[in-house]
Each structure stands twice: as structure tokens, then as C-alpha cells.
Amino acid sequence: MxxxxxxxxxxxxxxxxxxxxxxxxxxxxxxxxxxxxxxxxxxxxxxxxxxxxxxxxxxxxxxxxxRDVDVAVALGTQIPVEGEMLRIEPGSGRSLQRSDGALRVPGPEDRVAARVKGWLRTLARDRLAEACDEYAQRLGRPYDRLTLRDTRSRWGSCTHDGGLMFSWRLILADREILDYVAAHEVAHLAEMNHSPAFWAQVERIYGDWKPARTWLRENGAALHRFRFD
Structure with a gap:
């Protein structure tokens, strides 16, 4: 190559x-x-x-x-987080603060992108763990572990031994999109396929999944235009 x-x-x-x-x-x-x-x-x-x-x-x-233009994450950039556009601004103290439509990031300017990425991954893990716990309980099947990656070909996956994997970039979408992907992968704990029985499980634990699936197909690629390097 x-x-x-x-x-x-x-x-x-x-x-x-x-x-x-x-x-x-x-x-x-x-x-x-x-x-x-x-x-x-x-x-x-x-x-x-x-x-x-x-x-x-x-x-x-x-x-x-x-194609949508890539967005380099830095001070002044606006990024979507759980359906809310946040403007990245300088902050004080030790932790990132989210309030009033802003994400305030303390520390050196050249570390802003890395700190925002870390904050987003942590938030994504919290939200996905919460959603997966809920849907696994509704399904009546436990999962073994949850991991995050920055995948390009899929938003989530489920292994035969109960491992769930998700793209942390789901946190950039509205909450119902993240919840749908969580329910989708949890449903694979019962049905390792995309048969009618599988979709029936998704609908049982999540509800009407079609709008979220359509949104991902039409808009999901835009979540990858935000660059953190």
C-alpha cells in the first residue's frame, strides 16, 4: 500500500x-x-x-x-453533545464544566482537543453503561463487558460471549440515537442475527427503532467530521 x-x-x-x-x-x-x-x-x-x-x-x-468539511476541535469550536450545541471556551480549575451552552476547558490551549475527547469518552461510557444496564434488564440477559472505540465501519457490536462495543462518537448525537444503538446491541444477546425475531426484541426493549436507524444512515457520517488530533 x-x-x-x-x-x-x-x-x-x-x-x-x-x-x-x-x-x-x-x-x-x-x-x-x-x-x-x-x-x-x-x-x-x-x-x-x-x-x-x-x-x-x-x-x-x-x-x-x-462532503461535510472536517472540524478541528479547539477553542471557539462548536460541537454537538447529546443534542445540544456547545461552544468550547477557556475554563478555570481542574475539570471541564458544561453550562449555558458552553463547555469550558481549563489548561493549555494545545491540550484542549485531547481534554474534550477524554471528557466525551467518559460521558459516552456513563450514558452507554446506563442504557445497556436498563435494556439488558428488560431483555433478561446480562452482558459481560462494555468497551469503547472510535470505529468507522459500525456504531456497535456484540460478541458471542456477551461483550458489547460502541463508538464513543454516539455521544455527539441526540440521546435517543445512543439509546437505540445500545438497545440494538443488547438485543443481540438474545438473537445474534438481524431476523424478524431480533427486531422484535429491539422493539420490545426500546420501542419504535426505525426513526433512529434512519437518522444514523442519513446523518451518522457527520459525527466523524470532528477531529481531535
Whole structure:
């Protein structure tokens, strides 16, 4: 795997990937972070891949222009937290304080993003643990553990031994969205599939899940545009 830049205004960083399983050239753009990947079968020369990329350049730039702009978290940035937009402001003392539409962050300015990320992860864990405890009780099945990650391909998962995993970025969405994902994964403790029986369990412990699922499909990618590095 290698990376190069496609000239233009602006230049586009492209990851070049070889695959023994690929039968044809493919070009993909991630809706989450705008990452562009050009995949070539092993026997296809790189020059053919570059020609394919130039053919698709207009399409690629059009889609990149429609993607939400990334937001670097810093003083003055506004971020959504549980359905409320909070403006990040300087704070005092040792702890972050949330009040009156602001999130006040003490300490050096170059540590603001890291401290906000840590605060969000802690809040996400608290909310998800609370929700999972409630839904597991309604389901009548205990879970074994809860872990958080910054996943790009899924919002949550459930293992056969009762482990629940969630994206901490769910805390950026309205509370009912986080609750739905918690209920979804807890329901897998009873049904490790997406059969009608599984969805019946989700509805039993959560209620009407369709609006939250639709919201995630249409708006979930925007939760990944906030950058904490």
C-alpha cells in the first residue's frame, strides 16, 4: 500500500492498494473522512490505474465537494453533545464544566482537543453503561463487558460471549440515537442475527427503532467530521 497526491486544485491524497482478490480496478471515497482509495488487481500496471483515476477525477472532485468539511476541535469550536450545541471556551480549575451552552476547558490551549475527547469518552461510557444496564434488564440477559472505540465501519457490536462495543462518537448525537444503538446491541444477546425475531426484541426493549436507524444512515457520517488530533 502506498500513497500519492493527484495534482489539481486542491490536490487529492490517494491511497494505492494492490489486491490479489480484486478482479477489476475500483475507486472508493470514504464518506466518514474523505479518504480516497484506488484498488488495483495485482497484474494491472500502475500506469493503467493512473489512467483510470484521471477518467474518474471529475466524479471524484464532485463527491468530495459535497462532503461535510472536517472540524478541528479547539477553542471557539462548536460541537454537538447529546443534542445540544456547545461552544468550547477557556475554563478555570481542574475539570471541564458544561453550562449555558458552553463547555469550558481549563489548561493549555494545545491540550484542549485531547481534554474534550477524554471528557466525551467518559460521558459516552456513563450514558452507554446506563442504557445497556436498563435494556439488558428488560431483555433478561446480562452482558459481560462494555468497551469503547472510535470505529468507522459500525456504531456497535456484540460478541458471542456477551461483550458489547460502541463508538464513543454516539455521544455527539441526540440521546435517543445512543439509546437505540445500545438497545440494538443488547438485543443481540438474545438473537445474534438481524431476523424478524431480533427486531422484535429491539422493539420490545426500546420501542419504535426505525426513526433512529434512519437518522444514523442519513446523518451518522457527520459525527466523524470532528477531529481531535
Amino acid at each position: 502506498s500513497q500519492f497526491s493527484l495534482p489539481g486544485n486542491p490536490p487529492i491524497d490517494v491511497i494505492l492498494r494492490r489486491s490479489a482478490r480484486a478482479k477489476r480496478l475500483s475507486l472508493r471515497m470514504s464518506q466518514l473522512d474523505g479518504r480516497v482509495t484506488l484498488t488495483l488487481p495485482n497484474k494491472v500496471p500502475e500506469s493503467q490505474g493512473m489512467a483510470f483515476l484521471r477518467e474518474k477525477e471529475t466524479w471524484l472532485r464532485s463527491h468530495l465537494s459535497k
